[in-house]
Amino acid sequence: MSRNAAELQKTAAAHLWGHFSPLAAGDGAELEIIERGEGCYVWDQHGRRYLDGLSGLFTVQVGHGRTELAEAAGKQAAELAYFPIWTYAHPAAIELAGRLAALAPGDLNRVFFTTGGSEAVESAWKLARQYFKAIGQPGRYKVISRDIAYHGTSMGALAITGIPSMRAPFEPLVPGAFHVANTNRYRCDLCAHAPACTLSCADDIERTILQEGPESVAAVFLEPVQNAGGCFTPPEGYFARVREICDRYGVLLVSDEVICAFGRLGTWFGCERIGYQPDMITMAKGLTSGYSPLGGVMVSDKIAAPFLEPDNTFMHGITFAGHPVSCAVALANLDLFERDDVLGNVMAHEAEFRAALATLEDLPWVGEIRGMGYFYAIELVRDKETKAEFEGAEAERLLRTLLSPRLFELGLICRADDRGDPVIQLSPPLIAGPEQFDEIVGIIRQALTESMEAL
Numbered sequence: 001m002s003r004n005a006a007e008l009q010k011t012a013a014a015h016l017w018g019h020f021s022p023l024a025a026g027d028g029a030e031l032e033i034i035e036r037g038e039g040c041y042v043w044d045q046h047g048r049r050y051l052d053g054l055s056g057l058f059t060v061q062v063g064h065g066r067t068e069l070a071e072a073a074g075k076q077a078a079e080l081a082y083f084p085i086w087t088y089a090h091p092a093a094i095e096l097a098g099r100l101a102a103l104a105p106g107d108l109n110r111v112f113f114t115t116g117g118s119e120a121v122e123s124a125w126k127l128a129r130q131y132f133k134a135i136g137q138p139g140r141y142k143v144i145s146r147d148i149a150y151h152g153t154s155m156g157a158l159a160i161t162g163i164p165s166m167r168a169p170f171e172p173l174v175p176g177a178f179h180v181a182n183t184n185r186y187r188c189d190l191c192a193h194a195p196a197c198t199l200s201c202a203d204d205i206e207r208t209i210l211q212e213g214p215e216s217v218a219a220v221f222l223e224p225v226q227n228a229g230g231c232f233t234p235p236e237g238y239f240a241r242v243r244e245i246c247d248r249y250g251v252l253l254v255s256d257e258v259i260c261a262f263g264r265l266g267t268w269f270g271c272e273r274i275g276y277q278p279d280m281i282t283m284a285k286g287l288t289s290g291y292s293p294l295g296g297v298m299v300s301d302k303i304a305a306p307f308l309e310p311d312n313t314f315m316h317g318i319t320f321a322g323h324p325v326s327c328a329v330a331l332a333n334l335d336l337f338e339r340d341d342v343l344g345n346v347m348a349h350e351a352e353f354r355a356a357l358a359t360l361e362d363l364p365w366v367g368e369i370r371g372m373g374y375f376y377a378i379e380l381v382r383d384k385e386t387k388a389e390f391e392g393a394e395a396e397r398l399l400r401t402l403l404s405p406r407l408f409e410l411g412l413i414c415r416a417d418d419r420g421d422p423v424i425q426l427s428p429p430l431i432a433g434p435e436q437f438d439e440i441v442g443i444i445r446q447a448l449t450e451s452m453e454a455l
Helices: 003-015 067-079 091-103 117-134 155-160 164-170 200-212 238-249 270-274 301-308 324-340 342-362 392-409 434-454
Strands: 034-038 041-044 049-052 108-114 142-146 177-180 217-222 252-256 280-283 295-300 366-372 375-380 415-417 423-426
Touching (some): 091 295, 117 155, 117 280, 117 295, 117 301, 142 200, 200 238, 342 366, 342 434
Parallel strands (some): 142 177, 217 252
Antiparallel strands (some): 041 049, 375 423
């Protein structure tokens, strides 16, 4: 290790507080420091190369090291490094808003910018609440989301998040959030024994609306493909039923696409791929491919209409939302999508990605492989026939002690996750192809086989 690397380790141990990470490294373990990236790969402080099978954090859509995006950031910073969009505006935010409105489905013609996904979800809930006050329905403040679903870490977004262990340290949370069944057909306790899905998971939303009183419910927050728990895809007809329920009771449908937008499922927005029209879309991550922080909420004309009245201002704002540099990067990122046909690459290779992962199904610990586009999860089981789960200390040892470190040692960055049943999550850059798929599968097979033997 170089002197510089040693100093970085020392400084990090003394001063850096990582996110969702233990503050103290266990057993004097060295912190992994990633120094540079190119394409689908990154390199650490020792010069070791890793396939970025998670796109950083479902984010680096066009790959690492794209000088076009760095140059766009530098050009904008030299011209206008910062100015708020409170009262004022700047060209990059205006142009980006127009471009996103042209890409978004239906009448989603307004963009409220944020700096990230949690802020986008928080903003959407606040907007829904003020919207209903503006149209004379002040009692509507509650929201519904799904079990195990992750929607962010700010206090409102955390209340919407359906992962109890993440909420518990911060309770009491913002009141009014309720959680319903998700679309995990593999372990469904509503219709698992039926020959096909009965859409009881969608009907659970209606049951909750009626239980709470339709006059009190403002919005339903759903991801096109649910991330936490492992890429739960919706059954046929699910979103059509949800849209019908929301319309029946006057509830807004928010499509949380912080992960699923900008090509992750092969389309600009995930709702397009699945075929439903939301009232709002929350977005972040892939909007800039992670080269600069930016998020936002796409808003329908119906929701924007009351705020066109001169005395009805949305009382919400964020200092760095719609930052000029971030907006310039987003515009350059969209240019790359179009020039390189990034969406086309995902759709052209989706089946090959799924087929490569399917070769792992011969392993006795692979229970189910699910997902779409470049967004997949592999659920791990103790017994394939009975679907017996890894639980407690055994699951912790498998994921944290054995599998995660071994995947990294073999050169693959992905997520071995236990927010629900243990899964391996994969979300490679959207420029990946068969070479990367084979590398991913080879490493997972070796790491999983060795870890299970050790377990």
